[in-house]
Amino acid sequence: MKLKLVGGDSAGVVTAYYMCSENGAGPTRDELDFEFLGNRTGQPYLVQTNVYQNGTGGREMRHMLWFDPTEDYHTYSILWNNHQIVFFVDRVPIRVYKNNGESNSFFPNQKPMYLFSSIWNADDWATRGGLEKTDWKKAPFVSS
Structure with missing residues (x-):
């Protein structure tokens, strides 16, 4: 998927692109x-x-991007098979x-998954462990 992320002050806001089983929120969902x-x-x-x-879950890993993802479109992809999951x-x-x-x-390999995307408020944890809160005067937050 090609994405250009929310620019400017977006502290506390999470843009998510993910694969998920069920309806995206079930209690026994698999998710990448x-x-x-x-x-x-x-x-x-x-x-x-x-x-x-x-x-x-509990398998979180954080990665620093080597570019500004708000300036241009970049490709984010997931290779998922019975042997491994690779995030690109x-x-x-x-x-x-x-x-x-x-x-x-x-290892989630027993359920089919579907593609989802969302933008949501997570200012209780997303930016500096929740120290930075969402500034709603900067809304709307748009990714494309």
């Missing part, structure tokens, strides 16, 4: 996330990847999550 954590003007954007299985930014792998093949492994 790209979550773009908003920032104050001039501060770098972080992207958080996460893996959920049966409603349980502009065809560069930023995270590889492997299936260890054991029956009790934490």
Whole structure:
């Protein structure tokens, strides 16, 4: 998916592009996330990847982007198969999550997933651990 992220002061706002089973919010959902954590003007954007299985996440990893994702469109993609999950930014792998093949492994490969995108307020955790709150005077927050 090609995205151009929310520009300007977007602290507390998360732009998400993700794959999810069920309706996107079920208690036993599987999910693969790209979550773009908003920032104050001039501060770098972080992207958080996460893996959920049966409603349980806790596999977050944060990555610093090497460009300003608000200036132009960039490609974000996920390779998902029975062996691994690879998160890509502009065809560069930023995270590889492997299936260890054991029956009790934490790997979402039993349910079909669908593509979702959203923009939502997460100022309780997204920017500097919740220290930066959303400035609603800067709304609307638009990604394309």
